[in-house]
Amino acid sequence: MSGPLVIHGATIVTADDAGTLHPDGALAVEHGRIVALGPAADVLGHYASAERIDARGRVILPGFANTHTHLARVLARGIYEDLSPPHTPPFTGGLAPLPLPSLSADEERLMAVLGALEAIRSGTTLVLEEGAQLERYAQALADTGLRLVLCERAWDRGRASIGQPGPFERDAALAEAGLARIREFHARWHGRGDGRVSAGVAAWAPDLCSPELLGRVRKLQDELDALATLHLSQIWGEVAAIREQRGVTPVEYVARCGLLSPRLIAAHCRCMTAEEEATLGASGAAVAINPAIAARRGLAARIDELERAGCLVTLGTDNMAEDMMEVVRTAMFMERVRRADGRQPTPEQALTWATRNGYRALGIPDGGWLAPGNRADFIVVDFRRPHLTPALRPVSCFVHQGQAGDVESVMVDGRWLMRDRRVLTLDEPAIVAEAERVARAAWTRLFAERPDLKAPPGLDLSPR
Numbered sequence: 001m002s003g004p005l006v007i008h009g010a011t012i013v014t015a016d017d018a019g020t021l022h023p024d025g026a027l028a029v030e031h032g033r034i035v036a037l038g039p040a041a042d043v044l045g046h047y048a049s050a051e052r053i054d055a056r057g058r059v060i061l062p063g064f065a066n067t068h069t070h071l072a073r074v075l076a077r078g079i080y081e082d083l084s085p086p087h088t089p090p091f092t093g094g095l096a097p098l099p100l101p102s103l104s105a106d107e108e109r110l111m112a113v114l115g116a117l118e119a120i121r122s123g124t125t126l127v128l129e130e131g132a133q134l135e136r137y138a139q140a141l142a143d144t145g146l147r148l149v150l151c152e153r154a155w156d157r158g159r160a161s162i163g164q165p166g167p168f169e170r171d172a173a174l175a176e177a178g179l180a181r182i183r184e185f186h187a188r189w190h191g192r193g194d195g196r197v198s199a200g201v202a203a204w205a206p207d208l209c210s211p212e213l214l215g216r217v218r219k220l221q222d223e224l225d226a227l228a229t230l231h232l233s234q235i236w237g238e239v240a241a242i243r244e245q246r247g248v249t250p251v252e253y254v255a256r257c258g259l260l261s262p263r264l265i266a267a268h269c270r271c272m273t274a275e276e277e278a279t280l281g282a283s284g285a286a287v288a289i290n291p292a293i294a295a296r297r298g299l300a301a302r303i304d305e306l307e308r309a310g311c312l313v314t315l316g317t318d319n320m321a322e323d324m325m326e327v328v329r330t331a332m333f334m335e336r337v338r339r340a341d342g343r344q345p346t347p348e349q350a351l352t353w354a355t356r357n358g359y360r361a362l363g364i365p366d367g368g369w370l371a372p373g374n375r376a377d378f379i380v381v382d383f384r385r386p387h388l389t390p391a392l393r394p395v396s397c398f399v400h401q402g403q404a405g406d407v408e409s410v411m412v413d414g415r416w417l418m419r420d421r422r423v424l425t426l427d428e429p430a431i432v433a434e435a436e437r438v439a440r441a442a443w444t445r446l447f448a449e450r451p452d453l454k455a456p457p458g459l460d461l462s463p464r
C-alpha cells in the first residue's frame with residue numbers, strides 16, 4: 001500500500017479500556033499502523049485524497065491472538081476430539097490412544113498451512129505456534145502474512161508422552177538437541193518478515209522435562225531475551241506423573257525450576273489446586289486457556305480464579321481446529337456454566353482475552369486493540385446477516401452469534417491477508433484438495449503399518 005487507506009462507514013470496536021465504539025466510524029492505515037480513528041466525517045475530512053473503502057454494514061474489530069496452537073495437528077481433525085484420556089487412575093499414558101501418523105516435511109508444511117488458512121478465515125491475526133522442528137514450515141507460515149511467535153520445543157524424557165506414569169528416563173541427547181534447535185531457530189527467525197515473526201522458547205511439559213533442562217531453558221530464555229511457553233496442568237495424568245516423579249504439583253515443580261515469570265505463557269492450566277493458581281498468578285505469568293479442546297476433553301480451567309490470582313488470561317485453540325470465533329464463545333459459555341452465572345463473564349471480557357490480552361502476553365502491547373499509533377491488525381466482519389441482525393450491541397452479537405464465515409476481511413501489519421472472503425496470501429482450493437488427499441493417505445499408512453490399532457467408529461479413509 002503506498003498512500004493512506006481509509007475504511008469508513010463501519011462500526012469500530014476499539015477494545016480500549018473504556019470500551020469505546022464508533023458507529024459510522026472510520027480508520028486510516030499507513031505504513032502498517034492505524035494513523036487515525038474516530039467518527040467517519042472527521043477521518044475522511046482529514047484524509048480527503050486517501051484511497052477509500054466503504055464498509056457500511058460491517059463491524060471492525062481487533063484481530064484474534066491465538067496464544068497456543070500446533071497448526072499441523074489439524075491432521076487429527078475428527079479423530080482426537082473423541083479420544084481423550086481418563087481423569088482418574090489408572091492413567092494408561094498419553095493424550096490419545098492412537099499415535100499421529102508420520103508426515104514428510106512437505107506434508108507437515110501443507111497441514112500447517114491448512115491450519116493457517118482456517119485461522120485467517122476465523123479472524124486470527126497473531127498466532128503462537130509451539131512444536132518441534134518448526135524450521136520445516138516456518139517459511140510457509142511467514143508467507144501467510146500472519147503475525148507469528150514461533151516457539152521451538154525442548155524436552156528430555158525418553159520414550160514417554162504427556163500424562164504417562166512411570167519413571168523419568170532422562171535422555172541427555174534429547175535435551176541437547178532441543179536446546180540447540182531453539183538457539184538455531186531463534187538466530188534464523190527472530191525479527192524476520194519485517195519484524196512480524198518472532199521466536200520464543202518452549203519446554204514441552206513438566207513431566208517431559210527434567211529440572212536440569214527446565215533450568216537451562218530459563219537461562220536460554222534470558223540469554224535470548226525471548227518469550228517462553230509450556231504446557232502446564234493439562235491433564236490429570238500429568239499431575240499424577242509429576243507427583244510420582246517429583247513429589248510436588250506441576251506448578252510447584254516448574255516454579256522451583258525457575259520457569260515462572262511475566263514472560264511465560266502457560267498453556268491449559270486446568271488441573272490445578274487453588275494454591276497453584278495463586279503461585280502462578282503471583283508470578284504474573286500469562287495463561288493460554290484452550291476452551292474448545294478443554295470442553296472436548298470434559299475439563300475446564302478456572303478462568304476467574306486464575307485472573308483474580310494475577311494471571312493474564314489469553315485464549316488459544318490447541319489442536320484440531322483453528323477457529324478463534326468458536327474459542328471466544330466457548331470460553332464465555334464454559335466459564336458461565338462453571339460459575340453458574342448467566343452474566344459473567346461478559347462478551348466484552350471474553351473479547352479482551354482473545355484480542356488485547358493475547359497481544360500483550362506475546363509482547364505486542366500496541367496490538368489487539370484499535371487506536372491511533374497501534375498496529376494495523378484488524379478484521380472486518382459482515383453484520384448484514386440474519387443471525388447478526390439487529391446488531392444493537394455489536395460486541396455481544398459478535399461473541400454470542402458470530403461465525404467464522406462472517407469475517408469478510410483480515411489485515412495484518414497494514415496488509416490484507418483476506419479481502420471479501422478471499423484469502424490473498426494462499427491458494428486455498430489447491431491447499432484444501434491436497435490436504436484432504438495427504439491426510440487420508442497418512443492415516444491409511446498408519447493403520448496398515450499398525451494392525452493392532454483400533455480405528456475409531458465412523459472412520460472413512462476411502463480415497464477422494
Ligand SMILES: [Zn+2]
Nearest residue numbers: 070231267318
Ligand atoms: Zn498444546
